[in-house]
Amino acid sequence: QVQLVESGGGLVQAGGSLRLSCAASRRTFSLYVMGWFRQAPGKEREFVGTITRDGSSTYYADSMKDRVTISRDNAKNTVYLQMNSLKPEDTAVYYCAAGATYLRAHPNDYLYWGRGTQVTVSS
Numbered sequence: 001q002v003q004l005v006e007s008g009g010g011l012v013q014a015g016g017s018l019r020l021s022c023a024a025s026r027r028t029f030s031l032y033v034m035g036w037f038r039q040a041p042g043k044e045r046e047f048v049g050t051i052t053r054d055g056s057s058t059y060y061a062d063s064m065k066d067r068v069t070i071s072r073d074n075a076k077n078t079v080y081l082q083m084n085s086l087k088p089e090d091t092a093v094y095y096c097a098a099g100a101t102y103l104r105a106h107p108n109d110y111l112y113w114g115r116g117t118q119v120t121v122s123s
């Protein structure tokens with residue numbers, strides 16, 4: 001089992017940027033495909049993007065692919081989500097997840113989840 005802890009959320013003005021981090025507890029972090037999801041109040045959990053074990057490939061939700069970048073540093077057991085040109089509708093709790101077999105977009109494809117970090121974008 002792997003524990004995931006997200007950080008980097010906060011309050012930002014529309015048009016601003018944030019970089020979220022997700023630190024994993026295990027040295028076997030490099031074995032996991034990692035994903036980012038978000039959930040706004042009253043809405044279902046939504047796919048943001050995912051990255052392969054070695055970081056060579058990524059896959060993003062169409063709604064966000066022009067504004068986000070996922071990267072990872074396996075030496076630091078950490079995956080990142082860089083978000084630019086933020087909009088008020090990006091306000092949500094952002095979660096990282098681990099354990100999909102490849103670049104999957106459904107939450108059920110991931111085995112492990114962090115507790116999330118709140119991102120609030122003001123207009």
